[in-house]
Amino acid sequence: MVKQISVFVENKPGRLAAVTEVLMKHNINIRAFTIADAGDFGIIRMVVDKTDEAYQALKEAGFTVRLTNVLAVEVEDKPGALHRIAKALGDAGVNIDYVYAFTSEKHKALIIFRVDDREKAKEVLEKLGVLFKGEIN
Numbered sequence: 001m002v003k004q005i006s007v008f009v010e011n012k013p014g015r016l017a018a019v020t021e022v023l024m025k026h027n028i029n030i031r032a033f034t035i036a037d038a039g040d041f042g043i044i045r046m047v048v049d050k051t052d053e054a055y056q057a058l059k060e061a062g063f064t065v066r067l068t069n070v071l072a073v074e075v076e077d078k079p080g081a082l083h084r085i086a087k088a089l090g091d092a093g094v095n096i097d098y099v100y101a102f103t104s105e106k107h108k109a110l111i112i113f114r115v116d117d118r119e120k121a122k123e124v125l126e127k128l129g130v131l132f133k134g135e136i137n
Helices: 015-025 051-060 081-091 118-128
Strands: 002-010 030-038 041-048 064-076 096-103 108-115
Touching (some): 002 015, 002 051, 015 030, 015 041, 015 051, 030 096, 041 064, 064 118, 081 096, 081 108, 081 118, 108 118
Antiparallel strands (some): 002 041, 002 064, 064 108
């Protein structure tokens, strides 16, 4: 299980810079992130190298921040890898709330999922032989 930080911000110029400035000043590295637009507001979801420190620093800077448990799995960076996981979860009745991913120079892809039933999802993915990441380095 990986902890993800969600930061709620106004959808206006400079807000991402304000969030990343806080992280930079605390020497916190972003490992993965995505931004979801929700009209006048946005949600920045990210996995960082120092989760607790980032959470505290962002709170102290006045941001609305939440921690969420997500699944992070490593797969081969090749066609069909995400489909295999999505199909297995869907067949098991596990809903994927959202997902984001990135690849590395090692030809691996790291996929971050938020699902409605983490334990069932873990069982399904373990049967597929998917490698879970405890933290993202």
